[in-house]
Amino acid sequence: xxxxxxxxxxxxxxxxxxxxxxxxxxxxxxxxxxxxxxxxxxxxxxxxxxxxxxxxxxxxxxxxxxxxxxxxxxxxxxxxxxxxxxxxxxxxxxxxxxxxxxxxxxxxxxxxxxxxxxxxxxxxxxxxxxxxxxxxxxxxxxxxxxxxxxxxxxxxxxxxxxxxxxxxxxxxxxxxxxxxxxxxxxxxxxxxxxxxxxxxxxxxxxxxxxxxxxxxxxxxxxxxxxxxxxxxxxxxxxxxxxxxxxxxxxxxxxxxxxxxxxxxxxxxxxxxxxxxxxxxxxxxxxxxxxxxxxxx
Amino acid sequence: xxxxxxxxxxxxxxxxxxxxxxxxxxxxxxxxxxxxxxxxxxxxxxxxxxxxxxxxxxxxxxxxxxxxxxxxxxxxxxxxxxxxxxxxxxxxxxxxxxxxxxxxxxxxxxxxxxxxxxxxxxxxxxxxxxxxxxxxxxxxxxxxxxxxxxxxxxxxxxxxxxxxxxxxxxxxxxxxxxxxxxxxxxxxxxxxxxxxxx
Numbered sequence: 192x193x194x195x196x197x198x199x200x201x202x203x204x205x206x207x208x209x210x211x212x213x214x215x216x217x218x219x220x221x222x223x224x225x226x227x228x229x230x231x232x233x234x235x236x237x238x239x240x241x242x243x244x245x246x247x248x249x250x251x252x253x254x255x256x257x258x259x260x261x262x263x264x265x266x267x268x269x270x271x272x273x274x275x276x277x278x279x280x281x282x283x284x285x286x287x288x289x290x291x292x293x294x295x296x297x298x299x300x301x302x303x304x305x306x307x308x309x310x311x312x313x314x315x316x317x318x319x320x321x322x323x324x325x326x327x328x329x330x331x332x333x334x335x336x337x338x339x340x341x342x343x344x345x346x347x348x349x350x351x352x353x354x355x356x357x358x359x360x361x362x363x364x365x366x367x368x369x370x371x372x373x374x375x376x377x378x379x380x381x382x383x384x385x386x387x388x389x390x391x392x393x394x395x396x397x398x399x400x401x402x403x404x405x406x407x408x409x410x411x412x413x414x415x416x417x418x419x420x421x422x423x424x425x426x427x428x429x430x431x432x433x434x435x436x437x438x439x440x441x442x443x444x445x446x447x448x449x450x451x452x453x454x455x456x457x458x459x460x461x462x463x464x465x466x467x468x469x470x471x472x473x474x475x476x477x478x479x480x481x482x483x484x485x486x487x
Numbered sequence: 488x489x490x491x492x493x494x495x496x497x498x499x500x501x502x503x504x505x506x507x508x509x510x511x512x513x514x515x516x517x518x519x520x521x522x523x524x525x526x527x528x529x530x531x532x533x534x535x536x537x538x539x540x541x542x543x544x545x546x547x548x549x550x551x552x553x554x555x556x557x558x559x560x561x562x563x564x565x566x567x568x569x570x571x572x573x574x575x576x577x578x579x580x581x582x583x584x585x586x587x588x589x590x591x592x593x594x595x596x597x598x599x600x601x602x603x604x605x606x607x608x609x610x611x612x613x614x615x616x617x618x619x620x621x622x623x624x625x626x627x628x629x630x631x632x633x634x635x636x637x638x639x640x641x642x643x644x645x646x647x648x649x650x651x652x653x654x655x656x657x658x659x660x661x662x663x664x665x666x667x668x669x670x671x672x673x674x675x676x677x678x679x680x681x682x683x684x685x
Contacts, residue, residue, distance in 0.1 A: 363538060
């Protein structure tokens, strides 16, 4: 049992965590693109939809605007950056991080000590897939049972069963229909296996367990709203877009007055506080970009 | 419980489908010849020109007296299990009553709905909570709560959960004389406009 207060959140992550959630993308039908998003169009200047996806390419357009405030905290090729900081399995984020990124408040990550066990991930009950599977199995076995019993009682077999028996005995394996059926069965089987093995509910971030018998999960949307609201309190911040992923929270702020460095420093400390206030078992690491409003 | 059953059964059915479909594909594309490996002798298909189920295989046990009873019994078991599984998805368990024992003085039966409403009202009174919904599950003597909270702007999730635990759940345990009320809490966010400081 690890004490979450004893080490930065990066080290508390079990190995293979990234693999699991990677597989669960298609399973939950959501994928990583649906990270909790919230735009803070307080000024109405920014289009909210286009920048929501937690996609590194999304940032490529911004990086080239030559805005110093943006470049400072978000240097270089976004793909490169993702390799250095976004890998997720890098213990304590001690990898080759560009020096200015040190200001991104990862050292604020000290979660307040809360006794109790680890906050486990929420597992979806998978009701709908189970319902559909059960329905199909029931229909198939019921129909066959009825027909077998009917034949035993002296009636004629239904036409479909005669036909299926004939096709099974005559079509070779490399027949198109057989191939298509086999491929479909294998794909469905694989999908069911993935559904059965992955937790799903990627929208829910597990919170640190408290002293009582309470188990809490915070929606990524809610976490994004909390961060956005706090960021908007910083003087000089005109609008904020926050996208909270399972590992990383991207905050992009536009400032319309004050020096960008000052705004960024304030945002750093405010968001560090807010991030601790989320009470998450593994708080997502923050990546912060501040730029001047009206550019790019 | 239901989560475990669902995942076990889906895994089982998935594995069967995957193995059957995959083995047909292996033989259909004649992979052993192309990739130079040999299949074990019990492999059901001999090559791409084999069929899925020959008439001889299908009728092999038809003469035996045990065959049809076994087939019918197996199909019936599968169909009944599927029916039970299906019904389990549709049922939502909700605790109707909570029983409070006062030893010699007797016992009190509390309507689950009343406790749910009380918990929800208490939770909504917490700072930072806009709305809340509570469902009780579990058993009469050991209920468990599922709480869903809608956060207001400027709520601190950590504090909200701590408050919920310290005030609402503890109070409920005391007033209903429960040993403890395990709770699963989901915090949702309410979309709202951000207030900007000029």
